[in-house]
Amino acid sequence: MDYWRKPLDAEEINVSQGEVHIIEDRCKGCGYCIEFCPKDILAFSIRFNKKGYHPPEVVGTEKCVNCHYCEIICPEFAIYSVEISTAKEG
Amino acid sequence: MSLTALAKNGAVPDHPLEDLIRSDRIPHIWCPGCGIGTAFAACLSAMKASGIDLQTICMVSGIGCSGRAAGYVKLDSFHTTHGRAIPFATGLKLGNPKLNVVVFSGDGDLFAIGGNHFIHAARRNIDLTVICLNNLNYGMTGGQVAATTPFLARTTTTPAGNPEAPFNLPLLAWAAGATYVARWTILHTRELTECIQKAMKKSGFSFVEVLGPCPVNYGRRNKEKSLQTLKLYQEQTIIRNNADPTDLEVDFSKKVVLGEFVDKERSTCIENYDKTCRLM
Numbered sequence: 001m002d003y004w005r006k007p008l009d010a011e012e013i014n015v016s017q018g019e020v021h022i023i024e025d026r027c028k029g030c031g032y033c034i035e036f037c038p039k040d041i042l043a044f045s046i047r048f049n050k051k052g053y054h055p056p057e058v059v060g061t062e063k064c065v066n067c068h069y070c071e072i073i074c075p076e077f078a079i080y081s082v083e084i085s086t087a088k089e090g
Numbered sequence: 091m092s093l094t095a096l097a098k099n100g101a102v103p104d105h106p107l108e109d110l111i112r113s114d115r116i117p118h119i120w121c122p123g124c125g126i127g128t129a130f131a132a133c134l135s136a137m138k139a140s141g142i143d144l145q146t147i148c149m150v151s152g153i154g155c156s157g158r159a160a161g162y163v164k165l166d167s168f169h170t171t172h173g174r175a176i177p178f179a180t181g182l183k184l185g186n187p188k189l190n191v192v193v194f195s196g197d198g199d200l201f202a203i204g205g206n207h208f209i210h211a212a213r214r215n216i217d218l219t220v221i222c223l224n225n226l227n228y229g230m231t232g233g234q235v236a237a238t239t240p241f242l243a244r245t246t247t248t249p250a251g252n253p254e255a256p257f258n259l260p261l262l263a264w265a266a267g268a269t270y271v272a273r274w275t276i277l278h279t280r281e282l283t284e285c286i287q288k289a290m291k292k293s294g295f296s297f298v299e300v301l302g303p304c305p306v307n308y309g310r311r312n313k314e315k316s317l318q319t320l321k322l323y324q325e326q327t328i329i330r331n332n333a334d335p336t337d338l339e340v341d342f343s344k345k346v347v348l349g350e351f352v353d354k355e356r357s358t359c360i361e362n363y364d365k366t367c368r369l370m
Contacts, residue, residue, distance in 0.1 A: 028122035030123040032317070072131065072132065072135065073276070073279055074127070075125065075128045075131070077105050077111060
């Protein structure tokens, strides 16, 4: 994310990491998740789903911060994110 | 593709609302970009987050696109005749006061054909939660002018622009005596979910208006793609809690006011009835 001023405690904040799951056959290609993802990690894929729409795909997997916004804006119950446990970080 | 296959095998966790929707009926009938799905999901999230026993929640809806919501929720629900969602819900509540009754319907159903039922339920202060998805036209029947269509907006029946003034729904609810009134758009999903949760816990008549796009019928005739409508919701709205209800017209050439407008206490219909007619 671009900050116009970096928060003083930016190093101490533990940012959660998420994994986006997409149920492709439910998608109707409205593009809301792609447009409103705060990290811009989604994009239309070139493949078609069962109904002939282009479902979104994740282009920056490690950038997801698990904000759930794609999940709550999706009118189709087709996308959701799950938190990844960040046990590996030091 | 692989994720879908994995979901079926159970290796990937299900959608968080999977237990509240009838998955066999999904994908639903709502068009791509329609706001009803988001408002419906917000309503389900609020039910889940409220901590109310889901077995006591009933959803009632009328006719129209939004009316289909009752068919997609995996709770006790009823899809009533046109405009009669509130009378049905009133009967449900009076018959079994332990239930938490949620009415989820559209602006045409609640305010055009069902307008009288709405004002009288608010006057009596029946303990209902009414969620109105306002998409500014009659979407299901082909985009005719509705009681909420903004002044000069084009619809199938007003090709030169709507000559009439629209209803100001929060003002109507406030004037009729509702105890909780709020308005959000589908873009303000988190605030909307919180407000629905509050409205469900509130005893008395609560009303939440949700502005949502209708890209196929309203948007097409007014040169608005669904993403443009959401941009409008982002740029042309202003959040002002406890605003004066007379300032709440939906007119996107000025700023549209969102927020919580009324949150007051008043004795409910059942309380008053018990006090006067059930002398113990």
